[in-house]
Amino acid sequence: xxxxxxxxxxxxxxxxxxxxxxxxxxxxxxxxxxxxxxxxxxxxxxxxxxxxxxxxxxxxxxxxxxxxxxxxxxxxxxxxxxxxxxxxxxxxxxxxxxxxxxxxxxxxxxxxxxxxxxxxxxxxxxxxxxxxxxxxxxxxxxxxxxxxxxxxxxxxxxxxxxxxxxxxxxxxxxxxxxxxxxxxxxxxxxxxxxxxxxxxxxxxxxxxxxxxxxxxxxxxxxxxxxxxxxxxxxxxxxxxxxxxxxxxxxxxxxxxxxxxxxxxxxxxxxxxxxxxxxxxxxxxxxxxxxxxxxxxxxxxxxxxxxxxxxxxxxxxxxxxxxxxxxxxxxxxxxxxxxxxxxxxxxxxxxxxxxxxxx
Amino acid sequence: xxxxxxxxxxxxxxxxxxxxxxxxxxxxxxxxxxxxxxxxxxxxxxxxxxxxxxxxxxxxxxxxxxxxxxxxxxxxxxxxxxxxxxxxxxxxxxxxxxxxxxxxxxxxxxxxxx
Numbered sequence: 001x002x003x004x005x006x007x008x009x010x011x012x013x014x015x016x017x018x019x020x021x022x023x024x025x026x027x028x029x030x031x032x033x034x035x036x037x038x039x040x041x042x043x044x045x046x047x048x049x050x051x052x053x054x055x056x057x058x059x060x061x062x063x064x065x066x067x068x069x070x071x072x073x074x075x076x077x078x079x080x081x082x083x084x085x086x087x088x089x090x091x092x093x094x095x096x097x098x099x100x101x102x103x104x105x106x107x108x109x110x111x112x113x114x115x116x117x118x119x120x121x122x123x124x125x126x127x128x129x130x131x132x133x134x135x136x137x138x139x140x141x142x143x144x145x146x147x148x149x150x151x152x153x154x155x156x157x158x159x160x161x162x163x164x165x166x167x168x169x170x171x172x173x174x175x176x177x178x179x180x181x182x183x184x185x186x187x188x189x190x191x192x193x194x195x196x197x198x199x200x201x202x203x204x205x206x207x208x209x210x211x212x213x214x215x216x217x218x219x220x221x222x223x224x225x226x227x228x229x230x231x232x233x234x235x236x237x238x239x240x241x242x243x244x245x246x247x248x249x250x251x252x253x254x255x256x257x258x259x260x261x262x263x264x265x266x267x268x269x270x271x272x273x274x275x276x277x278x279x280x281x282x283x284x285x286x287x288x289x290x291x292x293x294x295x296x297x298x299x300x301x302x303x304x305x306x307x308x309x310x311x312x313x314x315x316x317x318x319x320x321x322x323x324x325x326x327x328x329x330x331x332x333x334x335x336x337x338x339x340x341x342x343x344x345x346x347x348x349x350x351x352x353x354x355x356x357x358x
Numbered sequence: 359x360x361x362x363x364x365x366x367x368x369x370x371x372x373x374x375x376x377x378x379x380x381x382x383x384x385x386x387x388x389x390x391x392x393x394x395x396x397x398x399x400x401x402x403x404x405x406x407x408x409x410x411x412x413x414x415x416x417x418x419x420x421x422x423x424x425x426x427x428x429x430x431x432x433x434x435x436x437x438x439x440x441x442x443x444x445x446x447x448x449x450x451x452x453x454x455x456x457x458x459x460x461x462x463x464x465x466x467x468x469x470x471x472x
Contacts, residue, residue: 006418013417028409031386034434035405038387041430060405067406074410 017076018084028071032064104342111338114331121328131268133208137303139172156296159282165299172301176203177282178272179295183254194236194254197274201281204231206302207271214248214263221262222281228259229279234267236275254278272298370411371420372454375447378421378439385426385434386412412437420446 017024036057043053061067072078094101129135143165144153157165157177166175176199183196204216212234221229230252232241241247251258254276271277282297370393377392378384384392389412390405415421420443426436439447 009419010417030433031409031435034385034428034432035387037432038385038428038430038434039405041432042391062404062406067409070406070410071413074413 014075014077018081021076024075025068025072028068032061032067036061100345104345107338107341111335114335114338118328118331118335121324125324128268131209131266133206134302139301139303141299141301156298159295159297160284162297162299163282163284169301171304171307173304174202174206174302175299176200176206176301177297177299178203178274179297180272180274181278183276183278184256186253186256192240194240194276195274196230196254196276196278197272198278198280199271200297201279203271203277206300207269209266209269211263212266213245214261216263216265217277217279222279224281226279228257229262230254230259231263231265231277232261233270233275233277234265235270237264240275271300368450370407371415372447372450374408374411374415374437375420375439375443376451378437379444379447383424383426383436383438385428385436387434389437415443418446419443 039057040053142153142155178197178199181196183194185192201222373393421437423437428434
């Protein structure tokens with residue numbers, strides 16, 4: 001038998017020994033009893049007095065209880081049995097005080113949730129803020145009329161509306177837009193669908209992130225008649241192309257158009273959640289295709305220096321530092337309570353009570 | 359050897375296997391007596407330690423057990439070698455003899471080698 005196979009067999013047998021313990025105990029007791037009887041008979045034949053014969057047999061065995069204990073340790077899985085016993089004890093205790101159990105579970109859940117939330121905030125604000133240039137001043141505007149709440153505002157605009165807004169606005173110094181575009185990628189083995197985004201001129205300058213490989217789009221890439229290009233998101237590059245750098249500057253057929261891959265973005269670049277970015281220059285007068293005229297564009301603006309988002313009157317609710325700090329403090333407090341209450345409660349359990357439930 | 363030597367684990371398993379090979383199916387008490395007799399009473403064997411060792415061998419599939427009736431008409435659990443146990447015995451006996459031979463040479467080498 002191979003050693004590993006043998007080990008697996010032993011484990012299985014020891015696991016099996018966790019069941020039918022009374023029968024197994026009884027069987028071993030019977031085996032020991034028969035052992036003692038055989039020994040006693042031998043001793044009697046050798047001429048010992050009956051009481052000496054029995055004492056000698058017990059002495060040579062080394063104690064019945066001790067032997068049973070050693071045997072049990074070898075038979076089952078003492079660590080696992082101890083663990084199961086503890087688990088049963090805890091469940092029984094919790095069941096006895098259901099209210100307390102419910103509160104504990106709720107508090108723990110809240111505590112874990114709060115700790116996660118705090119960490120998310122700390123991570124995004126302090127440890128690794130979004131790597132976009134001047135990320136604190138980027139605004140995603142909604143336009144709403146005065147009778148509706150900001151939440152009901154419009155956030156998608158036609159190309160004409162976007163150009164109008166971009167020209168007329170005086171709160172943003174830079175403004176970009178994107179719209180989604182499903183891209184069928186045809187290759188030798190079949191066709192795949194990429195979640196693409198068309199992006200307006202200035203998009204990559206807006207975020208101020210250089211490409212990881214290759215280059216980002218230049219103004220000339222948006223010009224009419226320019227050679228078709230695209231930029232790939234890091235995640236899509238790793239998942240679809242196994243992080244192969246050699247695909248850079250190769251041509252891919254996307255929605256029937258051969259396009260050259262000019263750049264792969266760094267991991268944190270995820271504008272619009274898109275896998276593939278395609279340049280598009282919007283113009284008001286242009287007769288767009290029937291499908292394109294239905295497209296809605298989502299805007300992202302960069303506030304001019306000295307303009308607050310309140311002044312921007314865009315209806316954006318700003319999460320100001322005070323709210324952020326207050327929320328974080330509240331969550332920290334909740335998490336601390338969530339840890340403290342169960343600990344205090346556990347510390348108050350009388351050791352004798354714990355032992356009694358063993 | 360003045361004092362009686364304690365039986366250590368791996369050796370005990372080997373002795374059990376060898377006993378079962380020589381005598382055929384046997385109960386725990388019989389195995390204990392046999393080991394004691396063969397060792398010329400030089401080993402002090404706590405009979406109780408035999409049972410965890412038997413259990414271990416059974417878990418490993420080297421031996422199997424069955425209830426039977428002894429010569430003097432008593433119920434007893436009989437152990438016997440399996441084929442895997444026979445192979446294990448051969449292998450371990452060979453290893454043991456090898457180790458012993460090496461150690462014997464080692465201990466008898468009095469001349470410093472150049």
